[in-house]
Amino acid sequence: MSGDKQVGIVLVSHSASVAGAVAELAQGLAGDGVLAPVAAAGGTPDGGLGTSSELIAEAARSVDGGAGVAVLVDLGSAVLTVKALLAEGDELPDGTRLVDAPFVEGAVAAVVTASTGADLDAVEAAAMEAYEYRKV
Structure with missing residues (x-):
């Protein structure tokens, strides 16, 4: 990690309680x-x-530590909302990236990896690797 810069993580869900619970778990x-x-x-x-x-x-600005922001989402319209924000270009901090990863497993991998001081590419890669996790 260079200086005190750190990758921030935003967890977007259609439900405030789901987003909060996944953040707490991760x-x-x-x-x-x-x-x-x-x-x-x-x-x-509301x-x-x-x-x-x-x-x-607001969430992205609150976690912006200067090293980028990884945004993980749960379902379809959340993806569309984040893509629209990214296209606008001025609503999200520089270096904000939509990460294609499973919501829960990807969130855990992203938070663990970002907490080591890894850069945004490494955080994204760790979250995406969660697609490979098998439960049986």
Whole structure:
């Protein structure tokens, strides 16, 4: 890790409670050291199910440690919302990247890897490797 720059993680779900629970799980499994900044962006501003570009942008700004922001999402419209924000170009911090990874397993891998001080490419690769995890 160069200086105090660290990759931040944003977890986007259609449900605030799901996003928060996955963030809590990932941080808990990452251990007791210096954890990467993680923010949950779930649901709509009024507490309903859905996605909110405002909540996502706010979460990304809150975890921006200068080394990029990895955004993991749960379902279809969350992907579309993040892609739209990336296309606008000025709503998300520089170096924000949508990561194609399973939501729960990818989040754990991303947080663990980012917490070691790894760069954004390594965080993305670790999260994407979660597609290879087999349960049987």
